[in-house]
Amino acid sequence: MDAIAAPLLDPGGLDLESAARITYRIEQSFRYDYDSPVESVRQRLVVVPPARHGDLHRRAHRVEVTGAPARRRVSRDAAGNTIVRVRADRVEDSVEFHVLAVVERVRGDGPLTLPAAALADPRLLRPTRLTAADDRLRALAADLGGGGARGLDLADRVCAEVHAALTYEFGVTTVRTTAAEALACGRGVCQDTAHLMLALCHLLALPARYVSGHLLGQGGTHAWVEVVVPERGGAVAVPFDPCHGRRADSSYVTVATGRDYTDVAPTSGSYLGAPGGRLTATREVGVVAIAA
Incomplete structure (x- = not known):
């Protein structure tokens, strides 16, 4: 089954330290709500795992923006982190950033x-x-x-x-x-x-x-x-x-x-408009596959 759609396994019955391969799925969202329209929204997201970090390998990922037309630019910083910069000219009442990533741990790496x-x-x-x-x-x-x-x-x-x-x-x-x-x-x-x-x-x-x-x-x-x-x-x-x-x-x-x-910082940024934007974050991380 595709790791993006696979159900999360019960962590209570997993022996992660003995596994040769472990596949994790990460889902995270950040929603900003505003009392009135705001403009020139600039957001910096550090939420995408690196392509490789020791025995961890990023196998798939996507970042979605909903609530307003937006432009995205992906780069790497001096430490090699994946930085997603989002720009939206205007947000009427809310904007949400959602990341999904599949990461595999290969013990021998x-x-x-x-x-x-x-x-x-x-x-x-x-x-x-x-x-x-x-x-x-x-x-x-x-x-x-x-x-x-x-x-x-x-x-x-x-x-x-x-x-x-x-x-x-x-x-x-x-x-x-x-x-x-x-x-x-x-x-x-x-x-x-x-x-x-x-x-x-x-x-x-x-x-x-x-x-x-x-x-x-x-x-x-x-x-x-x-x-x-x-x-x-x-x-x-x-x-x-x-x-x-x-x-x-x-x-x-x-x-x-x-x-x-x-x-x-997972999310940071700025906008032009009345103060008082509210952030709501959700997160679900778990194991979807394990192999001895």
Whole structure:
């Protein structure tokens, strides 16, 4: 059966870690409603998975715009992410962006390898506004780095520390909350744990980047971190999910990577008109096929 039309499998009975191939289907929509007509709508969508990311392969995808005549342009950014830019001259009352993608994990094609130059890439080592350090973060990094751990062992320690430091709570932070602010608050969501882990990695000279994607069974877009370590004359990106205090596994599907949330926000844009546009998002992600 075509993966686009196939029913989702019951995740409770799936042994994903033993599977040689896993096929996922992603459906996501973003609807903007306006109280009066708006003009010059410009939307940036980062919702299409890459053609390949380690053992993940994009097999099919489509992006549809309904509610207004629109023009689309697809490009790739500096990190290789697929960027869909949509322009609509006028929207009467609502516009909706819908993405459907089929992604296959081929176990033998991993892990995600990078050139050795990635180990010294400033984008993976320098803080951003959202991941900048304060005194408390610097003290925490000093404690973590004082035990002699290096590489993935150190990354494991950072992941566990971040998981312990932040209690998951929706609504207490925003997409503008910094790592330092989240640590001081002690609460946040997945993007906050990702930013906090990135801040500590930067302080400990561990190259790392923000990942936006999907976690099976989770209600919305998820965020985690890839730490880049040397391997066989090159480098490999190892995924960590500090929100759950573990390394990422076959339940995770990558959409984009960047320095922080700002680089890979699923939807962002502007328009001319009265303020007060309302966003409604829906998402369904699951497995449609699995092979031993």
